[in-house]
Amino acid sequence: MPYELDQKPLLKHARKLVEAALSAGADAADAICVQGQSQTVTCRLGKVEAADRSERNGAGLRVFVGKRQAIVSSNHPNESLIGDLARRAVEMAKVSPEDPYAGLADKDRLAKSVPDLDLYDSTNVSTEALDTRAHEAEEAALAVSGVTNSSGASASWSASGICFVSSAGFAESYAGTSQSVSCSVVAGKGTAMQTDYDYGIATHLDDLKDAASVGREAGERVVKRLHPKIADTGQVPVIFDPRISASLIGHFAGAISGSAIARQASFLREYMGKQIFRDGVTIVDDPLRLRGAASRPFDGEGVGVKRMNLVEDGTLQTWLLDSATARELGLITTGHARRGVSSPPSPGAGNLHMEPGKDSPEDLIKSLTTGLYVTDLIGQGVNAVTGDYSRGASGFWIENGELAWPVSEITIAGNLIDMFAVLVPANDLKFRVAQNAPTILIENMVVAGKS
Secondary structure, eight states: OOOOOOOHHHHHHHHHHHHHHHHTTOSEEEEEEEEEEEEEEEEETTEEEEEEEEEEEEEEEEEEETTEEEEEEESSOOGGGHHHHHHHHHHHHHTSOOOTTOSOOOGGGBOSOOOOOOOOOOOOOOHHHHHHHHHHHHHHHHTSTTEEEEEEEEEEEEEEEEEEEETTTEEEEEEEEEEEEEEEEEESOGGGOEEEEEEEEESSGGGSOOHHHHHHHHHHHHHHTSSOBOOBSEEEEEEEOHHHHHHHHHHHHHHTBHHHHHTTOOTTTTOTTSBOSOTTOOEEEOTTOTTOTTOOSBOTTSBBOOOEEEEETTEEOOOBOOHHHHHHTTSOOOSOEEOOTTSOOEEOOSSEEEOOOSSOHHHHHHTOSEEEEEEEEESOOBOTTTOEEEEEEEEEEEETTEEEEEEEEEEEEEEHHHHHHTEEEOSOOOOOSSEEOOOEEEEEEEEEOBO
């Protein structure tokens, strides 16, 4: 039978938490309740290695006594615990330090309606179906000539529901599902081995990438990586494959987070209203995209959300703000609060993407006499305060407009402000996950390889 989420009991529980907090002496309160279920099947070399099933339930209560706040949580929404949780939260708040920016979202910012974003797929997904999906991916990968081993393939399904209630008069919920398939394989032997992978993820089964095509792509990718060389050290143009180009807009999103700006811990803190990308570059956050990986009808404080251009024609338009960071910066929340059951809200992006450019990836490659095409990044060498960027990389060397040979054991480096200024997006944007970008050309970076 399809797994159906009944949100009504969860919403009722959240309401009781808020009511109990007010009765216990809180000036204001909000509560978030979550529930969900997931299944994963993992196979390797034709045999099932693991079949996991899990359930998730949780409730979080945030209370305010003046400008003092406290959060308590439970992993089991038990009505008998409501009174104890509420009293404990209020007592904790009374001895917490004052926060001049603490408080619920302003009432006029709360969502007036909850649109249906088609996030829930009630299609029956059995353990047997997940088993078949995982095996199809691995079989297709092992059928690629040159593939010598498998690191495994997996298929998963999950469903989750979120309910949010605020004493400011908000009480709503939504639910979503996720389907995925992935495969990782090996080519070569001994010290010449290479590994690579591919995956697909979607909210609805009929949007999920075909398992066999996931396997074939993983196999074809890894075979192309055989017999890599180490590139010479120098400064060259660098092209980021779509699989990893979204990491660049991820760094951008972190740099415009209201919390980073308030702490003065962002390399973009002085750039509001200034041009940081080329003319024509646009970066969008769209929480209302139908079937989007990170779509939601309201944020973690119950605030209404909307599609926003974070960068328009190369110019930075806004920070990502929740209510607290907005107050600290003298601004208004942008509806970007994210929250778990045991933590306060904090700002973060949702469905983030860079709009496509005009040129195809092939045209970008053909335009280069020499350069580097990066398919994988290693490490987290990014300084959020200065924008300095240095990461291990592998991919393919470009000679005379063509991918000439695979490269590995190199480092690429630059500064994100300089990189953004010369960034060129290709026209191949596809929505795969929560953060997406097309193929991206950075016109000049340092490549550290052979000296």
